[in-house]
Amino acid sequence: MEISFAGKRALVTGAGKGIGRATALALVRCGAEVTAVTRTRSDLDTLVLECPSITPVCVDLADWEAAATALQDVGPVDLLVNNAAYAALQPFLEVTPDQFDKSMNVNVRAVLQVSQIVARGMKARGTGGSIVNISSQASQCALRDHAVYCTTKGALDMLTKVMALELGPYQIRVNSVNPTVVMTEMGRLGWSDPDKAKTMTSRIPLGRFAEVEDVVNSILFLLSNKSNMTNGVTLPVDGGFLAC
Numbered sequence: 001m002e003i004s005f006a007g008k009r010a011l012v013t014g015a016g017k018g019i020g021r022a023t024a025l026a027l028v029r030c031g032a033e034v035t036a037v038t039r040t041r042s043d044l045d046t047l048v049l050e051c052p053s054i055t056p057v058c059v060d061l062a063d064w065e066a067a068a069t070a071l072q073d074v075g076p077v078d079l080l081v082n083n084a085a086y087a088a089l090q091p092f093l094e095v096t097p098d099q100f101d102k103s104m105n106v107n108v109r110a111v112l113q114v115s116q117i118v119a120r121g122m123k124a125r126g127t128g129g130s131i132v133n134i135s136s137q138a139s140q141c142a143l144r145d146h147a148v149y150c151t152t153k154g155a156l157d158m159l160t161k162v163m164a165l166e167l168g169p170y171q172i173r174v175n176s177v178n179p180t181v182v183m184t185e186m187g188r189l190g191w192s193d194p195d196k197a198k199t200m201t202s203r204i205p206l207g208r209f210a211e212v213e214d215v216v217n218s219i220l221f222l223l224s225n226k227s228n229m230t231n232g233v234t235l236p237v238d239g240g241f242l243a244c
Contacts, residue, residue, distance in 0.1 A: 003224045006031035010223075011077045013061060013114060014084030016043025018184035019134060022212045023081050023219055025051055030220065035074055037061070037084070037114075061110035062086070062102060068113070076125060077118045079223045082111040083134040089145040100148050107152035112159060115174075119167055128171030130223045133160050134215075135176040137238045153178075157234050164232030173231045175222045180238035181209045206239030 010027045014020035016038035024036045028051055035055040036047055044056040059070035061084050086106040088099045111133055122129040138146055139153035156176065163174040181187055181200055191197045191209065201207055218237050221227055236242050 008078040009033045010079035011035045012081045013037045020083035062105040080118045080131045092147040103148045108155045123170045131174045133176040135178045176234045204239040204241045
């Protein structure tokens, strides 16, 4: 299934590493003009070296005012991928206010803010658009030491549905992708121990973790006109984990 985004402009948050970086590069390969947003300048520098056509924006999306300033001149956007996320694992009884607030600010509030900025432009132009939020299987399944992370992703799933409801009349589709553990650099580091990995893969019918490409392909599908009647869904990319 060939997907083309020729003539489209895309914005990807959390584009410095992992899924976000791979998504930004894939969108360029599919013909889109891409703006990449991340808080780490060195990641943006290497991304632009790899793909000079990408427009870099360096900002911490946890800072509402800074994000508003950084994105005020981003221009028309047809495709938005809200990938930026923060995770700090703490046992429930040890959750601290600062970690709760930072997780909510990045994983939920920043999605709302960036989507508002982009969707207002989409509405004004009357051309519609597609937004994909990167959630997690953790939105629907409790995981030890993930109280805050699970909470933020559960909130993100519901935000996705409300956005789909309210933006649908303007032909703006909003969906989420909900991966299992993904073999990014961080994923390989965190799950390289075979015994630890088995605790999770034993619950996945396909018996393996997701590769970055698996998630990127689902994102591209939901952004594209191949999914024109798909709106408000949470799409698991989890090998069947949530089916069990």
